[in-house]
Amino acid sequence: MTNEIMNNQQIFDNCNEILSQIINDTSVPRNIRKAAENSTSILAKDEEPTIKASTVISILDDISNDPNIPIHARILIWNILSELESVKD
DSSP states (O other): OHHHHHHHHHHHHHHHHHHHHHHTOTTSOHHHHHHHHHHHHHHHSSSOHHHHHHHHHHHHHHHHTOTTSOHHHHHHHHHHHHHHTTOOO
C-alpha cells in the first residue's frame, strides 16, 4: 500500500513539473495556462488519488482538443494524461 501511495505521489509530482512548464510558457494561450494552474491546485488537494487524477484528466482532455493549443503543449498534456491514467487506489 505504501509503495502505491509513493508511486501516485511521484506521478503527481511529475505532472506538476510538466504543468508548471505549460503555466510558465507565454506562447501557450491564457485559457490553457489557467486550466494547467487549476490542475496543479487539484493535484495538491488532500483527496483520493483516483478522484484527483480523474478530475485533472477531465480538465486536460477538454483543453487538449482546443484548436489554439501549440503542438508542444498538446504533447505535454498527452504525457500528463497517460501518467495520470496509471494512478491506482
